[in-house]
Amino acid sequence: MRRWLIPGGHIPLDLNGGDYISFLNLGDKTDALLFIYHQDRNCVGPYKVQLKAWRVCKLSLSELIDPEALILDEPYSVEIQTSKSVIVQFSRRDSTHSHRSLCGGISYSQE
Amino acid sequence: MSVQWENWSGSIIFKAHKLIRPKSEEEVMDIIRDASLKGRTLRVKGSSHSSMPLFVTDDTLISLERMRGVISHDTQTSTADCLPGTTIKTLGDELLLRHLSPPNLGDVALQHIAGAIGTGTHGTGVGLGNLSTMLIGGKLINGNGELITIEETDTHLLNACRVSLGLLGIFTEMKLSLQPLYKLERKEWFVPFLKFIDHIEELINQNRHMDFYWYPRNDLVKIRTMNHPGQGVMNVSEALLDEEKIDYAQNILHKHTEIKNKFEEMEYELPFEEGVKCFLKVRDRVLKKWRKLVGWRLLYRTIKEDDSYLSPAFGRKTVSISLHQNSSLPYKEFFQDIEPIFRDHQGRPHWAKKHNLTKKELRSLYPKWDHFVELREKFDPKGVFLNSYLKETFT
Numbered sequence: 390m391r392r393w394l395i396p397g398g399h400i401p402l403d404l405n406g407g408d409y410i411s412f413l414n415l416g417d418k419t420d421a422l423l424f425i426y427h428q429d430r431n432c433v434g435p436y437k438v439q440l441k442a443w444r445v446c447k448l449s450l451s452e453l454i455d456p457e458a459l460i461l462d463e464p465y466s467v468e469i470q471t472s473k474s475v476i477v478q479f480s481r482r483d484s485t486h487s488h489r490s491l492c493g494g495i496s497y498s499q500e
Numbered sequence: 501m502s503v504q505w506e507n508w509s510g511s512i513i514f515k516a517h518k519l520i521r522p523k524s525e526e527e528v529m530d531i532i533r534d535a536s537l538k539g540r541t542l543r544v545k546g547s548s549h550s551s552m553p554l555f556v557t558d559d560t561l562i563s564l565e566r567m568r569g570v571i572s573h574d575t576q577t578s579t580a581d582c583l584p585g586t587t588i589k590t591l592g593d594e595l596l597l598r599h600l601s602p603p604n605l606g607d608v609a610l611q612h613i614a615g616a617i618g619t620g621t622h623g624t625g626v627g628l629g630n631l632s633t634m635l636i637g638g639k640l641i642n643g644n645g646e647l648i649t650i651e652e653t654d655t656h657l658l659n660a661c662r663v664s665l666g667l668l669g670i671f672t673e674m675k676l677s678l679q680p681l682y683k684l685e686r687k688e689w690f691v692p693f694l695k696f697i698d699h700i701e702e703l704i705n706q707n708r709h710m711d712f713y714w715y716p717r718n719d720l721v722k723i724r725t726m727n728h729p730g731q732g733v734m735n736v737s738e739a740l741l742d743e744e745k746i747d748y749a750q751n752i753l754h755k756h757t758e759i760k761n762k763f764e765e766m767e768y769e770l771p772f773e774e775g776v777k778c779f780l781k782v783r784d785r786v787l788k789k790w791r792k793l794v795g796w797r798l799l800y801r802t803i804k805e806d807d808s809y810l811s812p813a814f815g816r817k818t819v820s821i822s823l824h825q826n827s828s829l830p831y832k833e834f835f836q837d838i839e840p841i842f843r844d845h846q847g848r849p850h851w852a853k854k855h856n857l858t859k860k861e862l863r864s865l866y867p868k869w870d871h872f873v874e875l876r877e878k879f880d881p882k883g884v885f886l887n888s889y890l891k892e893t894f895t
Contacts, residue, residue, distance in 0.1 A: 402791065402792060404718075404719060404787070404791075407717075433828075449717075449718070451717045451718075451795065452715065452717050452718060452795065453795065454761070454763075454795045454796055454826065455761040456761060456762075456826070456828070457826045457828050457829060458717075458793070458794065458795025458796060458826055458829065459795065460792060460793060460829075461717075461791065461792045461793075462792055
């Protein structure tokens with residue numbers, strides 16, 4: 390199992406803001422399982438994301454509803470699990486602060 | 501032996517004295533006669549898809565799951581007789597073999613046909629009635645244990661029986677008005693809300709079925725149309741086609757044969773001309789107050805007016821607006837905050853979805869309420885089909 394941990398999640402209330410995870414799957418189709426950790430209640434998940442073979446998948450975390458919508462403007466962390474090696478990039482668009490409207494970075498999995 | 505039961509979303513949990521699964525009309529009759537004699541009560545659980553306590557009982561819970569399937573049909577008149585525990589999915593499959601199709605269905609195919617009809621469940625289409633309008637006759641065992649045959653010509657009885665919440669009796673056969681087998685083409689587009697809203701009336705009027713989801717987290721709309729292949733209109737130039745599919749109507753009209761995600765739902769049905777005004781107010785309120793907690797989409801559909809006494813579409817061309825929220829997140833506060841907007845626009849609540857209206861408020865919404873209540877007293881004088889919620893509302 391491959392595992393990624395992104396501790397600094399926060400989706401702004403601004404309609405144009407959001408946290409995103411991009412997946413690049415350079416192999417056979419597989420699933421990614423996401424678990425969301427909160428400050429004051431139990432972890433929610435898994436959120437299942439289907440990753441098609443040799444495809445990119447961009448996920449907007451604010452649009453997830455199954456099993457539960459993420460609450461905006463609150464800190465959260467994401468754990469991602471896959472059974473196969475894929476490439477993961479986390480990015481944030483936060484237009485409430487024009488000087489840092491987009492940031493992101495590539496995460497490497499812990500095997 | 502007592503049995504614990506819950507609805508599909510988990511918001512209604514109760515313990516019934518016993519659960520009975522009759523296989524025939526005779527068994528249903530015996531169960532009702534026995535209950536009537538002993539002063540007991542019964543509720544039919546359907547598929548337990550209701551979010552209101554319609555099937556809650558501490559006495560006898562009835563499952564009609566063994567009374568399912570289409571028992572006869574007539575392709576000349578496009579009608580079929582089916583058993584009450586037939587699911588929407590099974591009904592569609594069996595009608596396909598008989599070269600018949602339903603005129604319309606809702607999104608979900610899990611419900612039993614008797615429950616879907618009895619609660620005024622609907623799909624979308626301004627020229628198409630809710631599912632109860634398919635009912636043109638049948639057989640029902642009333643609270644005295646008497647078999648009542650409902651004829652197509654008995655308008656008063658049919659208007660009362662269509663949306664009747666299981667208060668008049670238990671259906672043992674239902675005669676449905678259908679259509680010759682036909683195909684539909686489903687298309688789904690995404691478009692920003694503000695690019696879409698000025699086109700809504702034309703889309704509603706020029707597509708056999710049209711509805712839309714609005715997503716509060718990104719302010720996008722998913723427009724869904726269903727038409728006879730090659731027909732229909734999409735007049736929003738910015739709309740991006742996301743999905744298209746052609747199949748027999750019964751395979752296109754519903755989209756969900758299972759629901760894995762538990763959510764709660766409130767839906768109000770409003771006069772057609774109030775629909776957009778109301779939706780704009782609801783959208784504004786959600787964006788200002790609820791977007792932080794609510795990721796679920798809102799659904800906008802249309803329904804043809806009908807004559808069923810307790811139908812939310814009684815006497816008026818109708819728009820329905822549905823709110824959804826994960827059952828694990830705050831939903832009561834959300835629904836309670838939006839409900840007054842629906843009420844300000846003369847909304848009538850869906851019988852099987854969350855609402856907070858009292859008997860007095862409900863009665864004021866239905867011009868034929870007293871006609872229904874009068875017939876209920878005649879059909880079930882001992883209150884065999886009442887639970888505490890229904891007793892409070894209808895007696």
